[in-house]
Amino acid sequence: MTNPSRSGVVVTGAGGYLGPHVVKALIDRGHDVLAVVRPGSSAATDPRAARVEIDFLSPDFDESTWGSAEAIVHLAWQDGFVHNSPAHLGQLSAHYRFLTAAAAAGCPRIVALGTMHEVGYWEGAIDATTPTSPSSSYGIAKDALRRALPLAVPSATSLAWARAYYIYGDDRRSNSIFRKLLEAADAGKTVFPFTSGKNLYDFIRVEELGRQIAALTDAPDVVGTLNCCSGVPVSLADKVEEFIRDNDLPLSLEYGAFPDRPYDSPGVWGDATVIDEVMARG
Incomplete structure (x- = not known):
């Protein structure tokens, strides 16, 4: 761990597509990081981070395992690329249990990863007030968690829901x-x-998304749903x-070898006003 005086930031899903970039960005900002991966995972993690292999979604997982974390960045989500996998709704209650237990244990900051798929069909810019009508199991489960957490997380925990868009890189x-x-x-x-x-x-490189989420972790005054995106x-x-x-x-x-899908919006992107303000803080 790079700074033993800090209790560290816990990153779940640290071995996934986005996780390594968030871990790197947090360490680059001076944080100690505990990178959490699945038991038996072969995924590489940043050598500057501490690493633990654990099933934290298990009903008997003890939140005290990680001590007093300064923040939890919750990225873990099975089958994120398979939008109608049964895992999305099947594991929804486990994600809810884990995050609410972390808040009840005194974690002061939680940043949870959301998705544009919570919204469903929409034309134009998406902001925190845009109505949601998801059309996949993935979007339904994410949106349900987004809606449920603020009802159960105590006010002592600042909670941000970071809605991501079309990630590449x-x-x-x-x-x-x-x-x-x-x-x-x-x-x-x-x-x-x-x-x-x-x-x-709205396309965003995975490295930039990692930097945005790391910066958001350091902005406890920013709460609720916001977009992590380019805004373009x-x-x-x-x-x-x-x-x-x-x-x-x-x-x-x-061009034209495949028809355009009728359920795809002709144009949808995120309103980047909030995340741009967070990134401007440095």
Whole structure:
């Protein structure tokens, strides 16, 4: 641990897609970090962090295991890339139990990772007041946890719900179109079947998202639902063409090979006002 005088920040899901970037960003900001991964996990964690393999969603998990954490950043979520996995609703109560128990044990700051999929179909910017109507098990479970936590967490714990958007970067560990582009190039393909690419999304690199969540951990006055995002809508076509150029992939897009999905919004992005203010603090 880099600073024994601090009790440290606990990061669940530290071995997942986003976790390593949050751990790094927190350590870079001067925190001691306890990186929590699943039992038997082979995922690498930052060597500057302490590491523990534990099933903290188990009903008999004892919150005192970690002592007095200065904050908990809750990223862990099984099957995050499989939006109708039964794990989402099946484990919902375990996530609720874990976070409410941590708050009851005196944790002063909790930052929990949310998702744009809580909102469902929406056109335009999303902010904290945007109504939610999720259309997947993933979105339903996340939205239920987001709504339930403020009713149970005591006022002594500041709680932030960090709603994430279209994450890219570290692409071979994701399940996004960017990984599929890399795999197509690996397979020697030169044409990539595509939609019209007209839909607008809020893209954020995984490293920047990690920095935003770390900064949010240090902003206990910022509570409730907020967006961790770029705030800038960009067409899928422009972002994919940029990715192909930046990675020097020998691919051309076959526009219109697949129809646009009728349930996808023509344009959706996050209102970045709050997170921009947090990041400006340094």
